Amino acid sequence: MTLADLLPLLPLLIVTGTTVLAMVVIGIRRSYLLTAGITIAGLLLATLVAAIMMPWTNQQITPLLIIDQYSLFFTVITCAVAMFIAIFSFPYLSNLNDTKEEYYLLLGTATIGAIVMVSSNHFVSTVLGLETLSMSLYGMVAYPVHTGSSAKYPLEASVKYLVLSATASGFMLFGMALVYAQTGTLAFSSLIAVGSGIGEGYTIAALLLITAGIAFKLSLAPFHLWTPDVYEGSPLPATTYLATIGKAAMFVILLRFVEISGALNFSSVVAVFSLLAVVSILAGNVLALLQNNLKRILAYSSIAHMGYLLIAVIASFFAEGTVSIEAVTFYLLAYVIMSVGAFGVATVVSNSQQELDDISDYQGLFWRAPWLATIFTGMLLSLAGIPLTVGFIGKFYIFLAGVESALWVLLGVLVIGSGIGLYYYLRIVYCMLLPATDARPLPLTGTQSLSSQGVLVVLFILLVVLGIYPAPVMSLIETISAFI
Template sequence: MNSSQLIAFLPVICIAAAAVVVMLTIAVRRHFTLTCLMAGLGLLVSLLALAMAGRQGPVQVTPLIRVDAYGRFVMALLLAAGLAVIAFCYDYFKNREGENEELLFLILAALLGASVLVTSCHFATFFIGLETLSVSLFVLVGYVLGQSGSLEAAVKYLVLSGVSSAFLLMGMALIYAQCGQLNFSGIEQYLASQELFNGMVLTGIVFIVAGVGFKLSLVPFHLWTPDVYEGAPAPVTAFIATVSKGAVFILLLRFFLSSGGYFYGPALTVFSVMAVASILVGNVLALLQNNVKRMLAYSSIAHMGYLLIAFIAGGRIAPNLVVESVTFYLVAYFMTTLGAFGVVSILSTPQAEAVALSFYHGLFWRRPGLAAIFTFMLLSLAGIPLTAGFIGKFYIFAAGADGRLWGLLLMLIIGSGLGLYYYLRLIVVMSMSQETGIDAGHEAAFGRVSSVILAVLTVLLVWFGIYPGYLMSLIQGLY
């Protein structure tokens, strides 16, 4: 490995080193605040290493890893989300019984897997990164053993994730059997030499799509999502909804774009059906929920459907336009989802998770700042103007219009209308009279670190909603 490859790969090395340092810190002295500090510093060092690597052009570190500008941008987004989750974890777990220091090591291990995923150019690193991410999430979901449904959610995620991994491996095996290649570029060269669609390769792609569909909770592979979101601790739910899904979607996008459009023709119908089903099922089932975490879980299914619209448009328009639309929407989705689950995390207590609507009755009167932040997050998820979520949906709509996906765009409009109802319902509940709220004696303690993160997310949410040009200028030309 030469110096340029080392510098390009340094951020991933720093994340791995941070995980080792945190593990050694726990072995020497158990102190939750110290462990959070060490994990946060490790991610900050990794972000600085990314800034150093930003001076490099695209670098093929090994046959398995390719670090380019787009991979560095997405990795920075994942690390920033990881920092926010660590802040939420600090306020969430600091007053809870038990030994919670290992939680930080698991978060760093999951971030390591996600970083490998977004820089992968080979099926080996695809699978290694995905399993490193998934195995860490199994434990994170069931970390709070005394919490209702936590162990059940972890077991469900373990079983279904194992099934999805089997689908992925089968798909990779079929593609390798036909192409003789595991590298994305090698697969592209083989496919470019073929005049007709190959049945074995397309069957392999179907298996891969099914496996990834589990990870992204796309319909009909979505059944685990509400149970896992409800059973996991609120900060871990935020991590699954953002870092896990974001990394997998970026990998899926890069894999299909690297195929030179070979798969878009035969796969277009399948992806379209999945997008329509995800938007409809996600929004309709969210309408029926009185549990906030389950409502946000079904909402996330719908948002993955929205992202699929831009993904499908990649078969008809320039790939760079699709990448820009998907990336901007992902940034907006990360901010709003982190903010929404951050509010749930702050309101939760060691005795009860803030999932029932009764926790939010009169929140505007009891915690006006927190209620205002939650309102901004919900309005952004609904796609209301002056928020980053609106701009993200606009770019998705523009990509779909360029690709002439009129039926899918109609579903986006219908889904957004349905989503507006249940988001506004929660806002109305928060504005109800204070007498209907929970007893003030059962209020969660004020989380200073989490509140600072939420304030920053809210400012960025509004800033990118009013002035999206700066963020889009960063995204343009990355791919």
């Protein structure tokens, strides 16, 4: 490994260095502000470096990591979102009655894992990245466990996530072993031309095991059962991390693996993917109708959104050209923006002592804090796919990918699912429109934090600008999608 090899790894190295630096600083002097500041600055630096490197970097670094424009695009997203979450965490955790500094170490290591995941085209780096991310998340989820009344069940959520996640990893590893038996390599490689291995039956079994493992992590129904409980039990910044970076990084692996291995050439795999998509869209949307807890609603809606994304993955097999890969990429970007925004609003009005996650807590928000309510409404309408927002362009892409590949049944399910989805998104919006009651006044604690508000404004601007004039980002995504 030469210096030239290290250069493309710069974003990863910066995040790693930041984490180590933060750890050393904690050892020397405990300062909440300083630790958070180092983490945020490091993540910002990594974001900028990755963005600058993007146009001219395209290199396989060791067999494990591929640093191309596509992985750098998601490195930028990962680092930027991690930075936003760190900014949201600062006021949220500031009144935690415990040591707070180590939280940022966990956030840093989680981000290392996520960067490895989006740059992975090898099973070893997949597992390394995934486990680094998951291990850190167990800690983040359980972080306020020693204090009383914060997030309701952090320990329960963490253990639930740990056990189910480990089970899923087990499935995935077994699948990988079977793939290895077939192809003789742990790098992602085509499963089609290989005829001499242990046979097609094993290949399909391997693909299904890997799919099951990935579906667990992406919380695709029927592997979604952990999602609402973990989302509800975790402190809000950890939920945000889990819901955005955790999902996006996993989806990049799924996309790369499916495209390189040609998994969709097996019709049974296509059938399983379609079934997962249909069940996720319907189950996610229908179950969200029954919830009154904001975090649970967003959890179920994320299940549905993963189902929408899966449609574009399936479409990538049936149509020529890169439209469906662009669709996945754009939708992931949109999903990350609107999820961070929606959870961000909830984080801003909550803190580690008290989380406001019941819909009725938001009653009258439009008249108490008009800007906050406008941003929240924008995020929710975007999740519902209404024009003027980035969510609409994302949905447009998915529809286009589906039409190209003539997936009429899946498109029909998508229409039904989105229709149901409107109901619970609008329910939250309607609640914000009701007259404010004095019975449960909203303590707008975090709203004093200017930096958190700044992040929300940035996200809102992104939401609207990408919704109205997406052309530049579209052409960027068109370029990078050629690398998959």
